[in-house]
Amino acid sequence: MSLLVSTILNCHNLLQEVKCTGISFIDATSIKVCHNRRISQHRVFEGHAARGKTSVGWFFGFKLHLVINDRGELLQVKVTPGNTDDRKPVLELLQNLFGKVFADKGYISQPLAQHLQEEHDVTLLAKPRRNMKNHLMLWHDKILARKRALIETVIDQLKNISQIEHPRHRSPANFCVNLLCGLIAYCHQPKKPSLQLD
Numbered sequence: 001m002s003l004l005v006s007t008i009l010n011c012h013n014l015l016q017e018v019k020c021t022g023i024s025f026i027d028a029t030s031i032k033v034c035h036n037r038r039i040s041q042h043r044v045f046e047g048h049a050a051r052g053k054t055s056v057g058w059f060f061g062f063k064l065h066l067v068i069n070d071r072g073e074l075l076q077v078k079v080t081p082g083n084t085d086d087r088k089p090v091l092e093l094l095q096n097l098f099g100k101v102f103a104d105k106g107y108i109s110q111p112l113a114q115h116l117q118e119e120h121d122v123t124l125l126a127k128p129r130r131n132m133k134n135h136l137m138l139w140h141d142k143i144l145a146r147k148r149a150l151i152e153t154v155i156d157q158l159k160n161i162s163q164i165e166h167p168r169h170r171s172p173a174n175f176c177v178n179l180l181c182g183l184i185a186y187c188h189q190p191k192k193p194s195l196q197l198d
Helices: 002-009 036-041 090-094 110-120 139-146 149-160 172-187
Strands: 023-034 050-053 058-069 074-081 099-103 122-126
Touching (some): 023 036, 023 149, 036 058, 058 149, 090 110, 099 139, 149 172
Parallel strands (some): 023 099
Antiparallel strands (some): 023 058
16 A cells, blocks of 8 residues: 555656646645545545635545646645645646746745745746735736646546545555556646646
């Protein structure tokens, strides 16, 4: 099982041919492994999965962290327990990228953005929360920030077409194989959602 988990956690071989274009999008999505009512009875992922919260509500399972380029291609992928903060794996996910990365409000962190800018030459841009002061943004960046729905479309396709999520896994190995096969299926999809900037 540890071999399969490490394969998913470090999916770099799967994503080697994909190039960073300088415009990237980052987000995380929940992968439920059982219904909330059955958490106390669940034994398959004991010690691996955790209870987490998204904007939709509480869930029990894992988080899939994704980074895509403007062509809808997967640049980086990481799986963490459901209670992991979205900002925690950001440094690892963005260390080999360049340019601008657009994120949602969950990724707002001044120290993180400063570290990425100084150490990796990556600009992390996120829409400010309601209780924060509005900061100036280039008009080009504002337009691209509005296109962040692209990564939501990719997540939707991973869940509904590649079917990476279902709550009836009989073993952790089965979960890993199903998730990895779904990611591979998406990578070989002939037509992916993109911004068509060319």
